Amino acid sequence: MKVALYARVSTQRQAERGTIGSQLQVLRDRVTASGDELVGEYVDDGQSGARLDRPGLDALRDAAEAGLFEAVWCLSPDRLARAYAYQVLVLDELARFDVRVHFTDAPDLAADDPQATLLTQVQGVIAEYEKAKIAERYRRGKLFRARAGEITTWKASYGYRHVSRSAAAGPAHQEIYEPEAVVVQRIFTDRTAGLTVREICRQLNVEQVASPTGKATWAHSTLSRLLRNEAYIGRVYFNRTETVPDPRATRRTRQVPRSRDEWIPIDCPRIVTDEMFEAAGRVAHDNTKWSPRRAEPGAWLLRGLVKCGACGVGTNCHKMRGRNGTWHRYYYCRNHDPLRAGGQELRCPERNIRADALDEFVFGQIRAALTDPDLLLAGEHAVAVTTPIPDDELLCAELARLDRKIDATSAERRRLVDLYQAGLIDLPELQRRSGEVAARNDDLQTKRTSLAAERTALAHGNLLRRRVKDFARQVAGVIDQLDNTQRQHLLRLLIDDVHVTGWHVQIHLRIPLDAPDADHTRPGPNRPTPPPSGRRRVSSQDRLRSVGDPQRRQLPTQRPRPRSCPNS
16 A cells, blocks of 8 residues: 655654654654555644645645545654644545545544544644643743743844853853944944945945845845844844734734834844944934925925924925916915814814015024024023022032031040940940931031032033033134024024924024034134034033023014915
């Protein structure tokens, strides 16, 4: 009789260990003992029994339909399928083709014994239950190891190599692979310098740097994912997705993302700094916000900065032709569209804003603020200071006085110990007086810490004022020589947003406060390029806002603006 063999192992690790070979050897011995003719062996290495679309099983079913053999030998029913429904499907299909199925670890179904059939069915149900239990234990084990700081995924990001768990290496972890780490650092450096993702890809392809998959070409999506990968700043996450049923007929399950608070962070060696990673992310955000597509160069200086004061949403830019044939540019609230606003009753009541008038007014205010640094410092003081800052000399004198008192309490404590050792006071008296001295010392230390913090804040404020004046001096020398494009870059550097409500304008400023170079000189007439064109960092701690927050500045009086509808 012509027979075939079928064997399966679930994981790639079992396939690498060769456990499937032991299954085949048992089946071959059984075929030899029965004197049958072996015509084929069908094997699924590293294939889950929860799926029917397995290469070896598909080939077995096709061969059975073609009549290439009369019987199949398998180790146990769960090798055909883990799910009981799938087992019944496969066994019924083979029975229709007059192919008998024999198991070495289960009763022979060919005997047509009801008890054997029942036992096989029970084994199928138990196998399905066992599969669910294995999956649950595997999931809980991985969660435990991840919470203990062990990296449970075998795949490592570009620039790393996975080190498996062993007695010598300890828990599974990742280590930096220097040849690829150099490429990662170069990518982040180029990105923070302003190069686009496509330009970086082009350079890597020209230099024939292999991609993470070993290909000769870097794709835009590959580089974008690399720039967002937090593994490069020392954080790998586990438990980011969960498996849910898939409504599609061709799929059983699908992966959906979990909320970020359920992610489990795992430490790994960092390749780039947090500052560089955040700078690369800001470049991507700025490219999205300041994209020059479909925008006239130098037009709409405040594009992306203007917000409607009534709605609190951003504005769009458009232009329309007047009655005399001239073109006018406007900023208009996005809630002018009833669909965008959520209904006609929620439509923004504000009129369109003349872009040329607002641009000229805001740039004039920025120029006035930069040519008068005291105005910026007064604004910073009005926002950041709620109580008067004491004089630095008074703080120094008070700190010196507290230091002397702290030294005196330390000396008093030493004298008490000397008196106790000389037998002049007993232990209870020593404990009482030592407690009083310790309480005074703690109070003095608390006061000193508070004064030291005030002095640090005062020094920070003095440094801030010097840096603001230095920045204003740098910009004032070239601000009158800027063209429209350079003005646009300057406003994007200095302005958070501009809120417009009717004729009232509220400008929120921010000032880059990098420490000036020692050899820096004021830009002259031959250096018209403003500081925003160079590499910079914007302070995230010291946000300077315009003075007179309750009293908003007003646009110059002009004729009423005609209403217009946005271009579609």
